[in-house]
Amino acid sequence: GTFLTAAALAALAHFAFGLEWWVALLLGTALAPTDPAVVFSVLGQREIAGRSGTILEGESGANDPVGIALLASLLAAGSISFGTTASIAGEFLVQIVVGGIVGVLGGRALLEFMRRVALPSEALYPLRTLAGGFALFGLATVLHGSGFLAIFVAGVVLGDERAPYKGEIERFVSALASLGEIVAFLLLGLTVDLSTLGRTDVWVPGLVMAVLLGFVVRPLLVGLTLLPVDLARNERAFILWAGLKGAVPILLGSFLLTAHVVEADRLYGIVIVVVAFSVIVQGGLVPAVAHRLGIPMHAVEPEPWALGVRLRDEPQGVHRFQVTRDSLAHGSTIKDLPLSFDDVWISFVIRGGELVPVRGHTTLESGDEVLVLADPRHREALAAAFTEPRHPTSH
Numbered sequence: 001g002t003f004l005t006a007a008a009l010a011a012l013a014h015f016a017f018g019l020e021w022w023v024a025l026l027l028g029t030a031l032a033p034t035d036p037a038v039v040f041s042v043l044g045q046r047e048i049a050g051r052s053g054t055i056l057e058g059e060s061g062a063n064d065p066v067g068i069a070l071l072a073s074l075l076a077a078g079s080i081s082f083g084t085t086a087s088i089a090g091e092f093l094v095q096i097v098v099g100g101i102v103g104v105l106g107g108r109a110l111l112e113f114m115r116r117v118a119l120p121s122e123a124l125y126p127l128r129t130l131a132g133g134f135a136l137f138g139l140a141t142v143l144h145g146s147g148f149l150a151i152f153v154a155g156v157v158l159g160d161e162r163a164p165y166k167g168e169i170e171r172f173v174s175a176l177a178s179l180g181e182i183v184a185f186l187l188l189g190l191t192v193d194l195s196t197l198g199r200t201d202v203w204v205p206g207l208v209m210a211v212l213l214g215f216v217v218r219p220l221l222v223g224l225t226l227l228p229v230d231l232a233r234n235e236r237a238f239i240l241w242a243g244l245k246g247a248v249p250i251l252l253g254s255f256l257l258t259a260h261v262v263e264a265d266r267l268y269g270i271v272i273v274v275v276a277f278s279v280i281v282q283g284g285l286v287p288a289v290a291h292r293l294g295i296p297m298h299a300v301e302p303e304p305w306a307l308g309v310r311l312r313d314e315p316q317g318v319h320r321f322q323v324t325r326d327s328l329a330h331g332s333t334i335k336d337l338p339l340s341f342d343d344v345w346i347s348f349v350i351r352g353g354e355l356v357p358v359r360g361h362t363t364l365e366s367g368d369e370v371l372v373l374a375d376p377r378h379r380e381a382l383a384a385a386f387t388e389p390r391h392p393t394s395h
Contacts, residue, residue, distance in 0.1 A: 002063045002070065004221045005032040009209060012217075017205045019263075026074055027267050030253050031213065031274055033067040034060050035246025038283055041181070048290070048297055052235045056242055059222075061156075064248050065149035069095040071252050072146070075259050098145025103153025106136040110154065114163050122310075125165040126172035129158070184247035187254065188272060196269045206273025213274065214282055218243050234293040241289050245278040317376050321386035325366040329386045335360035339385060345373040 009028030013019045019027065034056070073091040110132040119125060133151045140150035155173075163169070196202055219240045226236055253271035256264045290297060323329050328338050334346055348371035349356040349364070356362060364370070372382055 033248040099149030107154035107157030202269035210277035326389035
């Protein structure tokens with residue numbers, strides 16, 4: 001999606017506004033990445049249910065490192081021609097391959113280090129993870145790889161495994177992401193030049209590209225990419241609308257300024273116009289569009305209190321599930337759960353952010369978070385009971 005979007009925007013900038021191909025490709029690449037954090041911020045204390053939010057996050061996570069690596073390759077080439085195409089492709093391939101390898105191997109190494117080396121204070125665990133991320137970023141960069149891709153892949157590796165104080169680490173990193181979003185838009189405000197934005201060769205191309213990107217380019221290209229994905233029509237339409245621009249295009253636009261690209265001020269001004277249109281117009285309409293399309297959302301209330309238990313060794317047989325509406329557990333009492341084994345202890349049931357007394361006659365409902373103690377071998381059977389849809393009865 002990143003390549004197609006960048007190419008389409010570059011073609012528009014070249015043929016409609018007269019930018020030379022290399023400059024047009026730089027602009028198209030800077031505008032290609034999306035930012036789901038903007039979508040979630042405009043929704044406030046409402047959370048998107050279903051797969052729409054997950055797909056938007058996955059799209060951004062996959063596209064952002066690729067877009068950054070592509071822009072770095074274009075800047076390293078210095079121009080675009082038949083002779084430099086191979087150089088750009090080679091540089092891009094090296095960045096992606098080296099960044100991916102460093103991310104996978106470094107993520108596994110960091111995970112083992114986190115598991116084996118205890119720290120004197122729980123407050124140090126998030127800081128150690130942050131330091132590990134900086135180290136992997138630097139290592140990938142020294143090896144001419146993409147540091148952004150390396151830390152993204154490492155984060156995926158860590159997020160898919162159990163690790164000490166994982167919850168605290170996730171909350172810390174989430175707070176850093178929010179801080180990064182604030183800093184990016186602060187940078188936007190500090191670096192914006194109103195006289196530049198007032199030029200017709202800046203705001204006119206920016207407005208035209210923003211409109212075409214939101215209403216033509218993204219729906220067409222992302223719609224084609226989503227064809228193999230089994231999605232409801234309303235979810236598909238919402239994903240096509242909610243590809244908002246945010247921190248990453250601002251970051252890539254600042255790269256153009258620091259690299260002293262030809263017409264860098266004009267390019268950065270166009271990026272600002274596109275991001276502003278995306279956040280203000282498209283972002284402002286996201287709640288109304290979600291409501292109009294019937295996208296399921298639920299309110300997320302602040303939950304400042306948490307329960308935690310410290311253990312010397314990694315716990316075995318502790319499972320956490322969220323009861324889904326079509327599962328066997330939904331509507332069943334705890335004593336009547338359809339399980340083929342008895343050594344199961346449901347220790348916590350959390351409903352709407354509050355603890356529910358756990359008794360044999362307690363009825364489980366969709367959305368309940370359940371903490372289960374059971375033999376690790378039973379995890380798949382437990383997941384089937386709590387999260388997977390029940391099979392229809394044949395007649």
